[in-house]
Amino acid sequence: MGFKKFLVKRAFTMFGVLMATLLVTIILVGSNMDSISKQSAAQEIRQQVTNNKSLLSSFKTTEQLDSYIANEVKQRITALGLDQPWYSPQRIGLSMYKILTLDFGHAKFLTSDSGSSDVRDIIIEKLPRTILLFTTATVIVSVLGIFLGTVAASKVNSKLDKITSGFAIISSSFPVWWIGVLMIFVFAFLYPIFPARATPDLSVTDPGYWGSLLYHMALPLITLVIIGFGSWAYLVRNFLVGVLQEDFIMAKRAAGIDEKRILYSHALKNAAPPIVTILALSLSSSLGGAIITEAVFDWPGMGRLYFEAISVLDLPVIIGATYVLTAFFLVSVFVADVLYGYFDPRVRRE
Numbered sequence: 001m002g003f004k005k006f007l008v009k010r011a012f013t014m015f016g017v018l019m020a021t022l023l024v025t026i027i028l029v030g031s032n033m034d035s036i037s038k039q040s041a042a043q044e045i046r047q048q049v050t051n052n053k054s055l056l057s058s059f060k061t062t063e064q065l066d067s068y069i070a071n072e073v074k075q076r077i078t079a080l081g082l083d084q085p086w087y088s089p090q091r092i093g094l095s096m097y098k099i100l101t102l103d104f105g106h107a108k109f110l111t112s113d114s115g116s117s118d119v120r121d122i123i124i125e126k127l128p129r130t131i132l133l134f135t136t137a138t139v140i141v142s143v144l145g146i147f148l149g150t151v152a153a154s155k156v157n158s159k160l161d162k163i164t165s166g167f168a169i170i171s172s173s174f175p176v177w178w179i180g181v182l183m184i185f186v187f188a189f190l191y192p193i194f195p196a197r198a199t200p201d202l203s204v205t206d207p208g209y210w211g212s213l214l215y216h217m218a219l220p221l222i223t224l225v226i227i228g229f230g231s232w233a234y235l236v237r238n239f240l241v242g243v244l245q246e247d248f249i250m251a252k253r254a255a256g257i258d259e260k261r262i263l264y265s266h267a268l269k270n271a272a273p274p275i276v277t278i279l280a281l282s283l284s285s286s287l288g289g290a291i292i293t294e295a296v297f298d299w300p301g302m303g304r305l306y307f308e309a310i311s312v313l314d315l316p317v318i319i320g321a322t323y324v325l326t327a328f329f330l331v332s333v334f335v336a337d338v339l340y341g342y343f344d345p346r347v348r349r350e
Contacts, residue, residue, distance in 0.1 A: 010337045014330045019096070021326050026095050027087075029315050034086035036108060036315055041076045045069060104320035109312045110305070113204045119320040122305065125204075127324065130290055130301030133217055137224035138283045144225070145232020146268075146275065152233060153240035154263050161237070168234035171227050180296040183223045194219040198299040220297040228282075235278060239271040246270075273340045280336030 049055060049069055059065040077083050084091050098104070104119035112122045152161040188196035198220055200212035243249065244267050252262050290303030298304065302321060309317035 007338060010334055014334045018326060018330055022096050022099055022323065023092070025319055025322055026092055026099075029319065032315055034082065034091075037105070038077060038082055040106060040108075041082065042069075042073045045072045045076055099319065099323050102320075104323075105316045107309075107317045108314045110308060110314050110317055113300075119316045122317065123302070123320050123324055126300065126302050126305045129213070129299065130294070130303060133220060133294075133299060133301060134224070134290060135283065136217075137221055137228065138279070140221075140225050141228035141232050142279050142282070144229040146236050148229070148233035149236025150240060150263060150268060152237040153244060153267075154259070156241060164230065164233045164237065168230035171230040174227070175292075176223070176227055177292050177296050179227055180220070180223050180293065183219055184297070187219060198294075198297040217299070220293060220299055223297075224293065232278075232282075236271070236275060239274055240267055243267045243271050276339040277336045280332045280339070283332055 046069055049065070049072070056065070059068065081091060081094060086092075102120050104123075106117045107119050107122060110122060111117050112125045114121070114125070116122065148160075148164055152158075152164045155161055184196050187193045195216055198216045200209060200216050202209045202212050206212075240263075244263075249262060249267060252266060253259070290299075290301060291306050292303070293299070294301050294303030295307045302325065305317065306321050306325075308314075309321065
């Protein structure tokens with residue numbers, strides 16, 4: 001199979017998974033979203049009528065006003081297609097189209113920092129902060145893990161190898177929220193170096209907001225790195241130990257090639273496919289699993305938004321966040337497949 005055909009096949013597969021996810025989400029919350037959409041339409045009509053003083057003065061009785069509003073609401077519901085059952089093919093197709101075009105509607109309870117209730121505005125505001133935190137953490141974790149794992153693999157059964165393996169087991173055994181609470185207690189209260197809350201007190205429009213945000217990001221970033229780099233080092237170590245036993249490595253050693261060159265130029269290159277795959281999946285899973293981390297540190301990102309939306313059952317926000325996080329996960333998987341196919345042509349064969 002050619003590389004282009006491989007890419008097209010993977011892209012269609014990812015798009016199909018995204019459509020299936022959207023369909024399942026709509027089916028699960030369809031009836032509730034139907035009620036919310038109708039209530040939002042009625043509320044918008046009432047707000048428009050209330051703000052129109054001249055229109056209000058034209059009604060002599062409250063019955064005329066209520067009749068006018070009911071008629072306008074009915075017309076709006078018909079125009080939006082809400083008069084059809086939520087499970088009709090037209091409604092499901094329209095809902096999927098709106099979600100694909102990032103038209104998630106308006107949140108029922110939540111708003112952005114600027115006061116907007118548009119779900120798209122809320123997500124656009126929160127998403128960069130989650131990407132900033134978890135992408136930075138993943139890059140640091142992967143760099144440290146690859147370096148330590150490579151050194152440990154070159155010195156099997158040494159003290160460094162045993163310490164790396166032991167730390168990986170210990171660090172991955174504790175849940176992130178427990179380590180997070182411990183870090184807050186030590187470095188925010190016992191030794192007040194970092195703030196306990198990761199949300200800056202400054203306004204988003206303040207020129208110093210992003211500098212303050214980076215300072216507040218330090219504690220959750222350190223926590224994520226401490227938890228993650230040991231496991232990364234252990235995985236890389238195990239991948240390389242297997243590669244270093246291959247015959248071509250023995251042949252290069254017999255040819256007198258420098259051990260560091262063998263390790264970094266040949267062994268690490270051959271171990272690249274699984275390492276790249278884990279890197280891409282780690283990034284996507286960290287974005288999707290940000291709920292607990294951001295809730296503990298009060299980081300103003302997608303995870304905390306998801307937590308707040310679930311707490312108040314704000315379905316438009318839940319659907320929008322689910323779509324965005326699913327899309328990011330699928331893009332990460334697609335990138336991992338592409339890189340794996342680039343490093344190992346065997347996966348492109350039929």
